[in-house]
Amino acid sequence: MKKTVEEHAARFSEKAAEYDDSKSDEYHACASLVVDYADPDSDDVVLDLGAGTGAIALALAPHAERVLARDISEGMMEEGRRKADERGLANVEFAYGEFREPEVDSDQPIDIVTSNFALHHLADDEKREAIREMAATGARRIVLGDVAFFEEPDPDAPFYGPEVDDPATVGTLVEAFTDEGFAVTAVERVHDQVAVIVAERLGDRGEDAERGTARSR
């Protein structure tokens, strides 16, 4: 990670009020694909990591039983809570949680994990830890939209700020999901540096989703 968790949190809290107005077409395309692929049933619980101001969490809430939105930036989550109130969405919970420690009760069933434009702040070994943690929730599906390289990194191109961002290659992310027992069922190339990866759990979910053992530390 090129900045500490605290530095990232402060950076995002500072720009939280303007965050929603500053997004690119590729960001919107990516977010829209994450929402479409997440496709929760009405009794599903969704965990959205790096939830920010709630782009994904608030879009999924009307279709899910509950959405747990986790982020490290109080300022970003304040915006998210405000928008949830405005829209009358009572089934979204914004609370502090870091990718590798999402602060979800070990007996809380999670059906789908989502994350959009956030995991690239972590170094590759930290991303692997985060993906291991996503898998340990027992979720049947993980949908990740993020800055990720299909080709050689180009620090001069958009989406990639070398001083704060640390994107992986798409191959590294796909491998991390398959290593955790997931099949990667879709990879969408939104841009040379923006990918949506859809991972579905292989085999019997019940075996891996021993909540207490998989996640309690």
Ligand SMILES: C[S@@+](CC[C@H](N)C(=O)[O-])C[C@H]1O[C@@H](n2cnc3c(N)ncnc32)[C@H](O)[C@@H]1O
């Ligand atoms: C570019 S914003 C994306 C927010 C939202 N997912 C969206 O699609 O608009 C990145 C978010 O990731 C959060 N973040 C950065 N590092 C994190 C970490 N280690 N754990 C959890 N969230 C993190 C930031 O606070 C910020 O809200």
